[in-house]
Amino acid sequence: MSILKKHHRRKLLEGPFPEAWENTLLSDVPYLTLLNDVERGQVRDTVRILVDEKYWEGCDGLDVTDTMRVVVAAHAAIMLLHLDTTDYLHNVRTFLLYPAAYLQTQERIGSDGLVHSGSANLGEAWYNGPVVLSWRDTMVAARHPGRGLNVVFHELAHAVDMMTGSTNGTPMLRDRSHYADWHRIMSDTFAELRSTYARGGRDPIRPYGLTNVAEFFAVTTECFFDAPRPLQAAHPKVYEQFSRFWGQDPAARPWPPRGQ
Ligand SMILES: [Zn+2]
Structure with a gap:
């Protein structure tokens, strides 16, 4: 990170956290009640950095407000809490917000293309491009955590996956020795999930995760953060x-969040 950027961030974090933003976090991001004080402080700092450093654009006539920026940034900040990074999703420069679900003009899944989420068009993440939400x-998911559904967690999981240069469902793990276990466990679980759904069974990882390995990672990440106890019970390995990669143990947090 450049000295200039470091200096700019330091200045940015010197003043008090804006009161209006604090109110947004209190009213619209109940997930934060699961975190400890140190983590909540980190989230506030990261929110300020993301709101400042990213481009935020509205589509279809949407005027992007601070509330929107703060809610999206808070979820990104929750994911980044223990990733030990200072580059804050460097491959995502822009967040594009639509008022609601929107019509997708392109549909392609690949290392250099578009990865879309779910059957509805709730979000997209482009390789070296914007995250679309x-x-x-986003707001419904923010206000009702615990269902394993969160479009911000989903799309940012794709962005984190893409940081390796390919969208293959394996992010940059903390140590080279972790890859063998990761690949074995994910591929066993993918096969298990396929047979579960083939026989009409249920699983906390929703069927969209079977689309491909990239979607498996994104859907499982949603579940890991937003419904961690069911994920841990069904798929402890x-x-x-995921806990080792993200550096968090969300199942151990005091669910359910307060103020929901
Ligand atoms: Zn997706």
Whole structure:
């Protein structure tokens, strides 16, 4: 990181956290009640950095407000809490917000293309491009954590996956020795999930995760942060791998969040 950027960030974090933003966090991001004080402080700092450093654009006539920026940035900050990074999703420069679900013009999944989320068009993440989100779905997910559905967690999981240079469902793990276990456990679970759904069973990882390995990572990340206890109960080895990568143990947090 450049000295200039470091200096700019330091100045940015010197003043008090804006009161209006604090109110937004209190009213619209109940997930934060699961975190400890140190983590909540870190989230506030990261929110300020993301709001300042990213471009935020509205589509279809949406005027992007501070509330929208703060809610999206808070979820990004939760994911980044223990990733030990100072580059804050460097491959995502822009967040594009639509008022609600929108019509997708392109549909392609690949290392250099578009990865879309779910059957509805709630969000997209482009390789070295913007993250696109439906504001309505972002807000519903923010206010109702615990269902394993969160378009921000989903799309930013793609962005984190893409940081390696390819969208293959394996992010940059903390140590080279972690890859063998990761690949084995994910591929076993993918096969297990396929047979579960083939026989009409249920699983906390929703069926969209079977689209491909990139979607498996994004859907499982949603579940890891937003419904961690069901994920841990159904797939303890997957949970353990995700916990090691993200550096968090969300199942151990005091669910349910307060103020929901
Ligand atoms: Zn996706």
